[in-house]
Amino acid sequence: NLYLIRVQFPCFTPYSMAMPPPLLRLHPHRLLPRLRRFTSGPVLLRLNPKSLYATASTSQAAPTPPPQPPPHGPSLRRGRPTTGHPPEAPLSFSRTFDLAALRVPAAACASLERRLRGHLLNWPRVRNIARLPNDDGDGLVSLPTSPGSSSALPPTAVARREKLAREFNARGFVEFPILAKMSRPAGRTRREMKGRAAGGKETKHEKDKVYVVEVLEQGGEDDEDEWKGLVGEEGFGKGAWRGEPTRLLLLDEGHANRRVDELPEAVKVVLEHEANQGGPFAYELVQCQLTLFYDYWPMNEVLEALLPEGIIIPAGFETVGHIAHLNLRDEHLPYKTLIAQVVLDKNKPKIQTVVNKIDAIQNDYRTMQLEILAGHDSLVTTVIESGLRFQVDLATVYWNSRLSTERQRLVNNIFQNSDVVCDVFSGVGPIAISAAKKVKYVYANDLNPAAVEYLEQNIVLNKLERKIEVYNMDARRFVNAMYSSQHVHPVTQVVMNLPKDAAEFLDVFRGILRNRQTGHIAMPKIHVYGFSKAEDPEYDFHERINLALCDSVMGVEMHRVRLVAPGKWMLCASFTLPESVAYAKANYITC
Structure with missing residues (x-):
């Protein structure tokens, strides 16, 4: 069912008028899927060469446009940067955003926040209420007063304490001790007031701030000092509210530079309802500036701003106690010190040292070549895992925190x-001590003398001296010693967590029980770990186990632990040692 389709190019000039149009031999059902009946005569298709040319030209890869800043929310690519600082200074990451806020009485602030929550600022780690440190009148518990007494609280802390003393006897203070504590200013506030009285300045560096809110428009000249120094989360600033305590409700950034009549109807209804509840109520719409400092921005945004465009941002790191372990790529090495300093700044005080692995593990002790990039020089740390404490020195021993889930699975x-x-x-x-909390007894061995020394310290640290026996020898000698000695408990579980070479040590189990004269012995269950880059990693690892044991092992349970690299899996194979392997003769088969 092939048809000759005549294609006419009316605007195509290379063919003369005397030349026939070109013929294309096409299958009609592929070209026209809905054509199901026989068609007599040529099928004319009118094609526009200009559209074909445009399609071919647009198929070429266009240059990737630069990333656009998000339309909403905090971002280093939005806002106005702080000028006058070098690019590497933390203050160069300050960004200022224009906002609108409602000035409301402190007593009505909580109820208004709940009712206006959908219209208030909703940024991470930024409170939508701005207040002063000395705005503590709203936090006091209202006390019962006599009809002739005034309901207003005394203006000073001393007067409030005297008022409490007059209204409560000694028994009352015992029953309500928190009232006496709340009536006194906090210790930090007293120190700050004493420092200001002595003419001292704030000792807190500006880079320790997270954010600050400042009001741009004041209600009048008399209120100028009152509106200065509104504070954010860190509690710094200058000035104080006079008169009734008031606070600011920060509105969503979409309401910036708006007048009162331009606010959403839902906000107007809430404010009118609050005013009609009775009692004096007043509010004012003011324009503010929200400044976010270096400590506010997360690590990935700071690195994205510092590193050149096109470089992949380091996504994360492994944490070993107070040490951050990086695996930087070659493209990151020119900026390794800068990356390490940002990691240290953004994870204090938990992280105190940042290291980078220089080379892959190539020695028998599995120690890594690490380079200290920032922080303290010592690599000795304490790791807490599942309620257990482990002393680790990354310079002399091996530790992998990413295997904690696998250890708990076992x-x-x-x-x-x-x-x-x-x-x-x-x-x-990590496995021996965790297992000792549950099982009957544990035999632990390692070839590295430094690892054995820390193993003994960790056993004492976790008070498990009576349930663990430690050895420092080669793996094959250790397994032979376990099955040749008459003074050990019968082993039921064997763990071989050396993914690179563990499968090669399985040959030690061939004929391990051929010289035992005692009765039947229960076969242990072996858990051996390994890596595989094959398309079918389970089949590949199973074949390596069969090759090491010189036998076909049945009932192998495979578990994928983690993907250590693209296309490279870490596997755990669990199987019961076959009796044909354990009792095999020395000359039974040659492998």
Whole structure:
């Protein structure tokens, strides 16, 4: 069913009028899917060469436009930067945003916040209420007063304390001790007032601020001092409210530079309803500036602003105690000190040292070559995992915090209370010590003397000396010693957590029980770890296990632990040691 389709190009000039139009041999059902009946005669298709040319030209890759700032919310690509600072200074990350706010009485602030929540500022770590540090009148509990007494609170802390003393006897202060505490100013406030009285200045550096709110428009000349120095989360500023305590409700950024009559109807209805409830109520719409400082911005936004365009931003890092362990790419190395300083600044005080791995693990002790980029020089730290404490020195031992979930899977889901665990590659003891809290007994071994030293310290630190026995020898010698000695508990679980080479040590189990003269021994369950880059990693790892044991092992349970690199999986294979392997003769088969 092939048809000759005559294609006419009315605007195509290379063909003369005497030349016939070109013929294309096409399948009609592919060109016209809905054509299902026989068609007699040529099918004419009118094509526009200009549209074809435009389609071909637009198919070329266009240059990627620069990223546009988000239309709403805080961003370093929005707002007005603070001028007069070098680019590497923290103050160069200050951004100022224009906002509108409602000045309302402090007593009505809480109820208005609940009712106007959908129209208030909703930015991370920015409170939508701005207040002064000495605005503590709203926090006091209202006390019962006599009909002739005034309901207004005394203006000073001393007067409030005397008022409490007059209205409460000694028993009352015992029953309500919090009232006496609330009537006294906080210790920090007293120190600040004493420093201002002595003419001292604030000792807090400006880079420690998170944000600050400042009012631009005042109600009059008399209120100029009253509106200065509105504070944010950090509680710094100057000036004080006079008269009735008032606060600011920061409106959404979409309401900036608006008048009162331009506010949404929902906001107007709430304000009118509050005014009709009775009692004096007044509000004022003012224009403010919200300044976000360096400490406000998250790590990824700061790195995006500092690093050149096109470089992938480091997404995260591994935390080992107070140490941040980075794996920087080659393109990040020229900026490694800058990246480390940002990581240190944004994760204080938890992170005190930032290191980068220089080279892959290539020695038998599994120690990493680390470079200290920022913070303290010591690599000795304490790691808390599942309620247990581990002393670790990253310069001499191996630790991987990303395997904590896998360790808990073994302890919680596989190990039983009656098990005897043999940890062939224990390191500083994350699996051995965690298992000792649950199982009957643990035998732990490692080739690294430094790891064994820290393992013994961690056993004492977690008070498990009676349930763990430590060895420092080669893995094959250790396994042979466990099954040749008559003074050890029968091993029921064997853990071989050395992903790079653990499968090669499985040959030690071939014929491990051939010289035992005792009765039947229960076969242990082996948990061996390994890496695989194959398309079918489970099949590849299973074949390596069969090759190491010189036998076909059945009933192998495969578990994917984590994806360590693109296309490279870390696997855990769990299987019961076959009796044909454990009792194999020395000359049974040659592998």
